[in-house]
Amino acid sequence: MAVNRQRIEAAVLELIEAIGEDPQREGLVNTPRRVAEAYSEFFAGVGADARQALGETYPFDGSAPPEPVLVRGLAFRSVCEHHLLPFRGVAHVAYVPDDRLIGLGRIPAVIEVLANRPQLQERLGEEIASTLSEALDAAGVLVVLEASHGCVTMRGPQQAGSTTVTVASRGTLSEPAARAELMGLIGASAFGARAGAGMAAAAGSAAAVTAAAGRAGREVSL
Structure with missing residues (x-):
């Protein structure tokens, strides 16, 4: 539209x-x-189908069980539907392929379509997870968003340094152990030591971070 x-x-x-x-x-x-x-x-994404942004998929023919593919630090911006004020931040997206792979550049393209509409951060993460899960028939998906909201930093409480973290997961990456490993890896490397410690504690224990470092799977930083 x-x-x-x-x-x-x-x-x-x-x-x-x-x-x-x-x-x-x-x-x-x-x-x-x-x-x-x-x-x-x-608002260019209003009415657009984010699945079209995925483009061509590729067969996954690995002989070993698939490991998570993690893309970290994807910048995004959107507009809060409550006050029409901007929120912006970073997305960290992991998926476990079943039999299809996508080009890594397609993940930020999906985020862009879904972010370019009046949004809530919670819903944005869920929509990213659903799009990847359904279009790829992925075994698991994890989406972590960290953003600063104009409705919090510029008005009302005016907490200029605050950020909001939301998590959406599907399939095998909803399981506590698998989710904790990736949350620890994302937290330790992308949010910094303080935020990483907090996320690891929320995920279960600091030991999950250590385990994740040794079982990172295939990781890509953009």
Whole structure:
């Protein structure tokens, strides 16, 4: 569904007037057009099918049981549907293939489609996990998102340094041991020592981090 720029411009013009500003003054005269252009990018994923972003898949013909494929540190941004304020952060995505693989560049493409719509962080993680699980018939999927929200940092509590971490999992990566290993690996290397210790404790024990380091499977950092 294409964003209606004309209607957005009219709405922004009304908003500028509603806050008591002059929409014709130099600094604001082009603001409705600029906001419409920005929103056409922010909400380009509305109505889009994220599965199409996966592109071509490839057969997995390994002789050994498949190990997790982990892609860390994927930057994303979205817009909170409650206040239409931005939230941005990093995604860490792991999947255990069954008989199909995807190009690693397809994972951020899926995230982009799903993030480019009014969102909640919790739902975004679940949608990423469902898309990968269903499209690949993956044996397991784990999605960890860490983001800073404008509705928390810029208004209300104004906690500028706060972040929110959410986890979504499917299949074998919902099992406590497998999930703890990957959570420990992600936490120890991607969130830093303090955050990694907290995530490892929540996952079960610090021993899971040590075990994960020795059983990392196939890991890719972008």
